[in-house]
Amino acid sequence: MITDIVKGQLQEYAGLFGDSYAEIIKEKKIPVGISNRHVHLSEEDLRTLFGPGARLTKLRDLSQPGQFAAEQTVILVGPKGVIENVRVLGPTRKKTQVEISVSDCFKLGVQAPIRDSGQLEGSARITIVGPESSVTLNEGCIIAARHIHMHPEDARRFGVKDGERVNVRTFGPRGVTFYEVLVRVHENYKLEMHIDIDEANAACLKNGDFVEIIET
Known part of the structure; x- marks a missing residue:
């Protein structure tokens, strides 16, 4: 069950980036933060x-x-x-x-x-x-190293655990796949994938864009 804290975060993302709360939940989108x-x-x-x-x-x-x-x-x-x-x-x-x-x-x-x-x-x-x-x-x-911050409820929703490494796909005209992305889970974390500015520029990503975990 999604707590009010995590639900509030997902609704915030939906409001900022134009998707509905239901779409965020269904598609398991992860917002990007560029460091x-x-x-x-x-x-x-x-x-x-x-x-x-x-x-x-x-x-x-x-x-x-x-x-x-x-x-x-x-x-x-x-x-x-x-x-x-x-x-x-x-x-x-x-x-x-x-x-x-x-x-x-x-x-x-x-x-x-x-x-x-x-x-x-x-x-x-x-x-x-x-x-x-x-x-x-x-x-x-x-x-x-590129990594994803997750609340424990996010980790359960995505079916991953702390310390696991996953593959992540970006979208757009220069879409890429980032391999070996570290998952970091803590009750104080807010869902977000962190990449550095070189990686963001290569994939034409900006703060708030969405990515998704994929299976290979």
């Missing part, structure tokens, strides 16, 4: 970069409950280049994690691996520069 480069900071690195007593200041809420874009930005420095005005996302985490795209790797001159969030061992070295100081991570820079 640009960003940084998650530990409390220690936050204070190093922005000064003693620094706290993240919310700029706007993100789609996932409790997650937000902070007003703070940093500079990423690699062996071959620099990227300025990189947004910090909150809340803080146990370990600092930098998420970039393949295009960013070329600009910075780093070889970031494609990883699930939190899997930082052996990932790329990068320097983060803030207004007060800088932090060099010996590992911590990744290309985030």
Whole structure:
């Protein structure tokens, strides 16, 4: 049975994107969220970069409950280049994690691996520069693996479980199939597939477009 929370989310999608609530349920559509480069900071690195007593200041809420874009930005420095005005996302985490795209790797001159969030061992070295100081991570820079956030009720509806990998089809003139998409299930998650900006551009996707899980 679909709870009021999940039903409300599906009705919200229907209102935003022109489909009926019944169509969203029947077709099992998944909205897309496109992720640009960003940084998650530990409390220690936050204070190093922005000064003693620094706290993240919310700029706007993100789609996932409790997650937000902070007003703070940093500079990423690699062996071959620099990227300025990189947004910090909150809340803080146990370990600092930098998420970039393949295009960013070329600009910075780093070889970031494609990883699930939190899997930082052996990932790329990068320097983060803030207004007060800088932090060099010996590992911590990744290309985030594409994934789908799901509430447990969504997972039951789609017949999948946490940690499973699925194949996802996009629509339109440049429709593609994304393989090995990680399913992440938690009671605080809101249904959404996250891809980075390179993947979105290749498939001509924008925030709020819909995709679907397929069997191969």
